[in-house]
Amino acid sequence: MRSRHYLSITLFILGISLIFITCSNKKFKKNIYEPVSYAKQNVIVKKQEGTSIKLPDKPAIYAVMTTTSGDMVLELYANEAPKTVQNFIDLAQGEKEFNTEKGMEKRPFYDGLKFHRVIKDFMAQGGCPRGDGTGGPGYKFEDEINGKSLGLDTLKVKEAPYYQTQLQRAVLSEFNIQSRQELEEKGQEVEAAYMDAMELSALEILHRVGYRFNEVLTSKRPVRGSLAMANAGPNTNGSQFFINQVDNVNLTGIHTVFGQLVTGYEVLDRIIEKGNLQTTIKHIAIIDKR
DSSP states (O other): OHHHHHHHHHHHHHHHHHHHHHHHTGGGSSOOOOOOOOOOOOOOOOSOOOOSSOOOSSOSEEEEEEETTEEEEEEEOTTTSHHHHHHHHHHHHTOSOEEETTEEEOSOSSTTOBOOEEETTTEEEEOOTTSSSOOOSSOOBOOOOOTTTTTTTTSBGGGOGGGHHHHHHHHHHHHTOOSHHHHHHTHHHHHHHHHHHTTSBHHHHHHHTTOOOOSSSOOOOOOTTEEEEOOSSTTOBSSOEEEESSOOGGGTTTSOEEEEEEEOHHHHHHHHHHOTTOOBEEEEEEEEOO
């Protein structure tokens, strides 16, 4: 009788544990993603500039980036990321105030700045007034990304190993794991939740760790030559940008792509070959050919 009593207690405890685990994982059984509202705006080029460099015939807004390593021409995606393009243009032309150690200033922001971070077979990053990646214009603005147009809603996160960091963050945040000890204590629950979360889409996982997506724009992928905003997480855009040297599928949905290199691929390669802080931006001229 006593052994049967102990068996009943054991089964009861096991049942409670399974119920607890099942309940704790319900959050990963369904999607919580919702798109953010978005009002599209028209890009306005306030100052018409010229260039001696031949531009494509295609009607578009172009940025001619003159550097100490050569010239690059970039098409700006006014329709796909209008707020981001407007910010870039206004900073480049000195039409937008930004914060400095001396106070607020209004001049061509990018003139004289360096490509402070370059990584071979990855990208070249610039736009930091401090030259170390910690500077900006003194403000931040939101991402402009349509995750569905990038196919993130149909891509299961288990099929995209480059989102594993975001997947782990999404699961651990649900359990409020703050230490290795807590992780070990809740190991079985976390493992079960992780398996459920792997069945969710990349869009859902990115949403759960703070990224917000609209369903109005048609976003571009971070491919070789694409111009994108650097950030420190969701909705932390400022002035820093980078140009991809290769296709970087792992950055899809995480960085706003707002332009594409048209000519000057050899210049981009040269900037990266030279290394950090070895190339200075002389000026970025904006030419509106729409």
